[in-house]
Amino acid sequence: xxxxxxxxxxxxxxxxxxxxxxxxxxxxxxxxxxxxxxxxxxxxxxxxxxxxxxxxxxxxxxxxxxxxxxxxxxxxxxxxxxxxxxxxxxxxxxxxxxxxxxxxxxxxxxxxxxxxxxxxxxxxxxxxxxxxxxxxxxxxxxxxxxxxxxxxxxxxxxxxxxxxxxxxxxxxxxxxxxxxxxxxxxxxxxxxxxxxxxxxxxxxxxxxxxxxxxxxxxxxxxxxxxxxxxxxxxxxxxxxxxxxxxxxxxxxxxxxxxxxxxxxxxxxxxxxxxxxxxxxxxxxxxxxxxxxxxxxxxxxxxxxxxxxxxxxxxxxxxxxxxxxxxxxxxxxxxxxxxxxxxxxxxxxxxxxxxxxxxxxxxxxxxxxxxx
Numbered sequence: 001x002x003x004x005x006x007x008x009x010x011x012x013x014x015x016x017x018x019x020x021x022x023x024x025x026x027x028x029x030x031x032x033x034x035x036x037x038x039x040x041x042x043x044x045x046x047x048x049x050x051x052x053x054x055x056x057x058x059x060x061x062x063x064x065x066x067x068x069x070x071x072x073x074x075x076x077x078x079x080x081x082x083x084x085x086x087x088x089x090x091x092x093x094x095x096x097x098x099x100x101x102x103x104x105x106x107x108x109x110x111x112x113x114x115x116x117x118x119x120x121x122x123x124x125x126x127x128x129x130x131x132x133x134x135x136x137x138x139x140x141x142x143x144x145x146x147x148x149x150x151x152x153x154x155x156x157x158x159x160x161x162x163x164x165x166x167x168x169x170x171x172x173x174x175x176x177x178x179x180x181x182x183x184x185x186x187x188x189x190x191x192x193x194x195x196x197x198x199x200x201x202x203x204x205x206x207x208x209x210x211x212x213x214x215x216x217x218x219x220x221x222x223x224x225x226x227x228x229x230x231x232x233x234x235x236x237x238x239x240x241x242x243x244x245x246x247x248x249x250x251x252x253x254x255x256x257x258x259x260x261x262x263x264x265x266x267x268x269x270x271x272x273x274x275x276x277x278x279x280x281x282x283x284x285x286x287x288x289x290x291x292x293x294x295x296x297x298x299x300x301x302x303x304x305x306x307x308x309x310x311x312x313x314x315x316x317x318x319x320x321x322x323x324x325x326x327x328x329x330x331x332x333x334x335x336x337x338x339x340x341x342x343x344x345x346x347x348x349x350x351x352x353x354x355x356x357x358x359x360x361x362x363x364x365x366x367x368x369x370x371x
Contacts, residue, residue, distance in 0.1 A: 012086030014162030020056030059355035118188035133157035137193030225283035232305035246298035326353035
């Protein structure tokens with residue numbers, strides 16, 4: 001399965017990375033200056049951010065604003081299964097490789113365009129980085145406290161749009177297996193985000209209730225606690241009454257079962273702040289390892305609140321073998337998290353490191369008979 005990726009930064013490259021993880025031959029088309037993500041930080045031309053989103057690909061440098069660059073791209077697209085881009089609406093059409101032109105050249109090709117807001121509407125023409133989409137699409141309202149107007153967290157919108165693009169591409173390929181004809185897949189980042197926030201969005205549409213950062217933890221009866229040794233952890237009680245009763249045994253507070261504020265789940269949701277304060281006070285009386293032993297004995301869902309640095313020392317993640325070392329052409333080694341999907345009939349994928357700029361230009365163009 002050959003994928004031509006015309007992506008920069010995160011959304012398009014992440015989609016390409018996922019397809020490469022699952023065995024696609026992903027050819028990343030870069031301008032002579034390369035993907036801007038290459039220059040973020042660290043090693044010149046090979047930032048850790050670029051490496052994260054571009055492993056398993058081949059890099060081909062083409063200047064798509066020249067006749068020769070466009071001709072080379074169209075020659076590659078003639079035999080491709082998928083052409084993926086994350087340009088603004090209309091850019092690919094203007095440069096001569098929009099979905100209509102590519103379908104005329106290769107009726108089996110699946111084209112996929114990731115844009116900020118889609119092709120219509122008053123914001124469709126705007127530049128749309130992750131922060132803008134996460135704000136417009138409601139994500140920040142679910143994670144940023146109301147008294148703190150600032151972007152937080154990873155590139156939610158980029159990553160979710162990349163995942164949505166892969167879903168759309170795979171669905172279009174399944175359709176092609178029956179029809180023999182490709183189609184165009186459009187992925188508006190803001191739409192992918194609204195779909196991800198389906199619980200909050202559906203709740204509002206059906207009841208008018210507006211979700212806030214603490215809405216989901218309150219409903220789910222999820223708590224963040226700090227033990228006496230300063231180590232943080234979480235407990236998630238959800239709906240089953242057995243978890244609530246078991247937690248009371250763990251913390252040795254059986255009287256809370258008869259407290260009118262907490263006796264029923266509805267009360268625990270309504271009085272979440274009071275219950276959270278009670279649990280925080282108790283959690284601070286013992287070290288985390290002791291709490292974990294007690295929680296496990298009573299089968300209560302719990303876990304450490306890991307930092308990214310903690311992840312790779314966690315015995316559970318170590319047992320899952322989620323890190324791989326990749327060797328660059330210059331012999332240096334980079335480490336990367338593995339894709340965690342497992343397939344009963346397919347071998348676990350092996351990866352190559354993200355490519356150097358233009359590393360495969362000559363070999364790929366030779367494959368299709370171009371000078």
